[in-house]
Amino acid sequence: MPETIRNTAGEIMTPEFVRLSAGTTAREGLLELRASGLDSDAMYTIYVTDADDRLIGALDLKTLLFAKDDAPVESLMDANVMSVSVADDQQHAAKLVRKYDLMSLPVTDEDGLLVGAIGVNSIVDVIEEENTEDFERMAGMLPSEESYATSSAWMLAMHRIPWLVVLLLSSLLCERVIQGYQGFLLTSGALGILVVSSMPLLMDAGGDCGSQSSTMIIRAIALGELTLSMLWEVLWKEVRIGLLCGAGLGAVHFGITMLIFGATPMSAMVVALSLLLTVTIANILGCVLPMLAHAVKLDPALMAGPLISTVADVWWPPKS
Amino acid sequence: MPETIRNTAGEIMTPEFVRLSAGTTAREGLLELRASGLDSDAMYTIYVTDADDRLIGALDLKTLLFAKDDAPVESLMDANVMSVSVADDQQHAAKLVRKYDLMSLPVTDEDGLLVGAIGVNSIVDVIEEENTEDFERMAGMLPSEESYATSSAWMLAMHRIPWLVVLLLSSLLCERVIQGYQGFLLTSGALGILVVSSMPLLMDAGGDCGSQSSTMIIRAIALGELTLSMLWEVLWKEVRIGLLCGAGLGAVHFGITMLIFGATPMSAMVVALSLLLTVTIANILGCVLPMLAHAVKLDPALMAGPLISTVADVWWPPKS
Incomplete structure (x- = not known):
């Protein structure tokens, strides 16, 4: 496409x-x-x-x-x-x-x-053209040679819709997964609410971290700083970053929900651990997907934020 | 920060x-x-x-x-x-x-x-340095002068955590909003499930569209193609793009859930309309926030995907 x-x-x-x-x-x-x-x-x-x-x-x-x-x-x-x-x-x-x-x-x-x-x-x-193209691709748009100001709304929408539909289809998968849990959600009361209410937070954190990792990796590949032979080294680095960021976020979330919102230690801990896991998985996806794309001669910029967020989302529900 | x-x-x-x-x-x-x-x-x-x-x-x-x-x-x-x-x-x-x-x-x-x-x-x-900085900022990271390969996991994590915590705090707001609806979610059966299951999809679509808009706007400002005087023109363009993309996504979602998943026309229509609204609001945020940042001499790249997605998420729950 x-x-x-x-x-x-x-x-x-x-x-x-x-x-x-x-x-x-x-x-x-x-x-x-x-x-x-x-x-x-x-x-x-x-x-x-x-x-x-x-x-x-x-x-x-x-x-x-x-x-x-x-x-x-x-x-x-x-x-x-x-x-x-x-x-x-x-x-x-x-x-x-x-x-x-x-x-x-x-x-x-x-x-x-x-x-x-x-x-x-x-x-x-x-260089500016190539950078613009990377920015566009990384935000899930087809690249365009026209500037924003001279492009019509119709033309801009046509450059955005293809990837949006692809992303929608993967979100639909996520929707189906959640619907598969409806028996659980309808009958489990407070726990169901906990799962549901922490969903956006976990999804956002996973999406944000995946975007951070993929942005760093895509940029490093574009500038010629990363080669495929460094895959394991990069993967190990991202796992450590994921654990650090996840632990930081988990601790902040744990503290706030316990001290300010009066959550139970159990429910606060469940969300904190989910954060740690989500962020680490998102980081792994964020480095592996662009490097694999590079390996098979695809533009690594395709494996950026929007796609990684959606993939990370689909991974999410079965974990909770 | x-x-x-x-x-x-x-x-x-x-x-x-x-x-x-x-x-x-x-x-x-x-x-x-x-x-x-x-x-x-x-x-x-x-x-x-x-x-x-x-x-x-x-x-x-x-x-x-x-x-x-x-x-x-x-x-x-x-x-x-x-x-x-x-x-x-x-x-x-x-x-x-x-x-x-x-x-x-x-x-x-x-x-x-x-x-x-x-x-x-x-x-x-x-130029390459400034572009790298924009990429980093737009993915919610503090810019670094070190290359990815020479930065330690600890240093990279420290550049990522500050924005992640800010984003987490806004996600927490979203979590609280959803918890405010728990009475509704616990008692409304199928409708509750519909709301919950379409949440990731609406959040993803809003985040993706907001990222697309903000990326185009931030890039156009960086290249000197957009000035503040064009705010209304840009806003009107983004509203039209939002309606086009939202209508496209809504139609695809409506078709698939009706024809393949056997949803009721009513529930399929609710999600389709929510998509239209979410995408349009995300587009508006995606163009207004970077232009306002530019107006007050902040780096427009701060108002990118991660922040816009989270703001769009908080807007979401009250709508459904």
Whole structure:
């Protein structure tokens, strides 16, 4: 369902860049630059190609400027130049620019011929676009290239409804589970009320903690800080976080319901323990689902708050 | 509570930049550049200062390179140069660089003296940092400058617990409200079960829609697409989106419970209408709260999914 809005490097590159042949001298190069009439930004990195137009190196304007007049650019260039292919994802290009502090990135076609370049300012736009897409996906929306202000209510609703319906279907499962307990709820009096009244609280806490975990994990994957090999380490960390947060919440809830609301120790303890369990399970789901999605090449951002909350909810009723 | 991790322009600027005095000629300027030994990136934009070291203009390396040898830089520069003050928020610097496709941004002190510059590559890092902070805040966490992988479970839990406790306290309110209905729940049989069993579904739908709206609004504010003057327009749009999404969800729920689960038309209709109302209210909260936060200079990202879900939950019980 979630159609992807992914531009390729080929779609965001510009043909505005400086290319010099390997044999050109520094002086000839500067004259070519002057004659090119190109924008300044496009001149900061100069690409060098061989006789077949294949990218063989890069140098910056300063190097060219301060070189000896008759030095061939081939002797000035850095042959170790990073490049992307036209079919590469724009996100890949953005990662390289961010990681290596590049001012521009050359783009080659299938045959390795230099066909364009992506400037750092385009990468800034790509980064914001990708972040917007992650925000949208993580809130259970189909990503859109239109801005909020220019989108109609109808269009926005159409981007929201598909996931809402999916989430509704899983909530329906939860509804059925609770209905399965109706005999118990109708006959157990105070205990039934306890279960029912603590439901929103447990659901909220589980949803909140699951969102926290999944947000951290999705973001860390997006920034390249987490790899699949760290799954067990992350899982163990989230279990500990879950126990800490669950214990904290449980203690606060226990204290308030006992001291202020006059709950019985038994009922206060039941809810506190349910909190501990719910939060820990939500944390586990919040880290495992995005990492599994990443493993099977799905966007981890799909496994975010809304979905995790619903899954955590369905887990809830049988526990109480 | 949410302490801010906001660096100022002064904290992220570098002293590595080229400054020429107004009277310098193009040829002298190039010789100064050569002698500066600065990194290439820092040379692309050259700043011009008056006798008092006050920033009066900027020119790019290419302009200097292709100018007549004896042209004074003052005649080559663009006097309309954008700058930030040392005390300005890094986010403000990032917005200028993004909006005007700048390669670097000069930084002045309180007296207007040029003291540093921020390169576009630093801005790329700032943008990712600010986005991470928004992701964290929107999931109800205190922002952290440490990466997930290098943070201990204890530290991560400490960043999560404060908001979780705040959210727990509002959930407690919800718990009390439901307990207030216990007489009704204990005596009304099937209707009580209907109310209880549809609770998670209504809460989830409200939370999901509220998250969707607040995410769109928070993101649009962050990207500078929404201003306070658009509040009524946005509110009206969200009401329409709420009615569309609510009607869609209500119809799906009505159909499934009637046709598959054999619910009575009356009970199916009650839940469908509750869905419509819950979703619309959640959408209204999801747009109004972040915009109000923005109005009172709070970070709109605080008014995100977790808080909106809880507020929407508290609204829920009295409706049914």
